[in-house]
Amino acid sequence: MTAATESVTPTQASRESGPKPLTAGQRPLIGHLSVYLFVLVPFAALLLAVPAAWGWGLGWVDIGLAAVFYVVSGLGVTVGFHRYFTHGSFKANRGVKIALAIAGMMAVQGPVITWVADHRRHHAYSDRDGDPHSPWRFGSSPVALAKGFWYAHMGWLFERDLTNQDRFAPDLKKDAELVRVDKLFPLWTALSLVLPGVLGGLITWSVWGGLTAFFWAGLVRASLLHHVTWSVNSICHMIGERPFKSRDKAANFWPLAILSFGESWHNSHHADPTCARHGVLRGQLDISARVIWFFEKVGWAWKVRWPNEKRLARIAVTDYKG
Ligand SMILES: [Zn+2]
Ligand SMILES: [Zn+2]
Structure with missing residues (x-):
């Protein structure tokens, strides 16, 4: 048994014995600070680059193209890879299925079937042995958490062991059409990076305009x-509210709700993974759920698993107050 498993077990026991709030002690300072340092500082540097480049290396065309490609590829991941395929x-x-798969692959996060299997x-x-990316992997001491944060964030991507698709995504592997689109991942990646440059070049009718659009709407957008x-x-x-019962450390982290299109309501998601809406409580903005709602209205989606009172009451830690 690893330290990560030990840190999860008492929480489960305390939840089973009564509706107590989750008490895992205080977040260690070093893990807490590392989140701020490594997430906010690079992001601040990126924001500082915007005024520095404005007028010569960045303009409205780059911003507009970056926004369009961010929304399309981002929703491809959240609505497509995550809520639909997984x-x-x-x-x-x-x-719609093929369009979602292609849009998601334009996020350059791997082929759809690989993503879903992981x-x-x-x-x-989740947060036990076998989880491909748990921040609790190395334990809950400050050093272990700092290491775990990096592993969960991007370190795990550099592991060479592949998740067994026959075990975790046999349904998708049986879909010949999807497998063909999945295999074209390099093409979707190339298009995702080149297309903004081509469009930027055509709109501004200049090579420089093409290069800046490639940089901002291709590279920077994909990285963000x-x-x-x-x-x-x-x-x-690691951080956030846990209003619902999940067997892991998943939490709702509101600051990322808009940029993640509703995916940062992650505690609700782990408590009820098949639910089409993750931001289930009042005021929890969930753009992906809105898009699925739109798909349902125009007939592109059906049998949508919307939350309801019964579902929510079942997973609530304390009395549910929608
Ligand atoms: Zn998770
Ligand atoms: Zn999920």
Whole structure:
């Protein structure tokens, strides 16, 4: 048994014996500070680069293209990879399915079936041995948590062991059409980076405009989305509110709600993984759920697993107050 497993077990026991709040002691200072340091400082540097480059290396065309590609590839991951392919939160027709797979692959986070297999494994073993990216992997001491934060955020990506797709995504592997699209991952990656440059060049009718759009709407946009997605794996398993029962350390971290399109309501998600809406409490903005709602309205999605009072009451730690 690892230290990570030990740190989870008493929490489960205390939850089973009564509706006590989660008491895992105080977050160690070093782990706490490292989150601020390594997430906020690079982001601040990026923000400082914006005024520095404005007018010569960055303009409205770059910002507009970056926003469009961020939204399309981001929703491809949250609505597509995550809520549709991994958890089956709704049903969709063939065209929507393929479009979501391609949009998600434009986030440059790996082929859809690889992503889904990793993520289902994460849910099966969350914060225990076998979880591909738990920040509690090395234990709960300050040094172990600092190390764990980095591992959960991006260190795990450099592991060479592949999640067994036959075990975790046999349904997707049976879908010949999806497998074909999945294998074209290098093409979707290339398009995701090159297309903003081509569009930027055409709109500004200049090579320089193409280069700056490639940089901001291709590279910087992909990197920002990477960090937001990774933060759900790292920060949202360390810091935040835990209003619902989940067998792990998943937490709701409100500051990332907008950038993550609702995925940072991660405690609710682990408590009820197939639910199409993660921000289930009042005021919890969940853009992905809104998009699924729109898909349902126009007939692109059906059998959507929306939250209801019964579902929420079942997973609530204390009395549910929607
Ligand atoms: Zn998680
Ligand atoms: Zn999930």
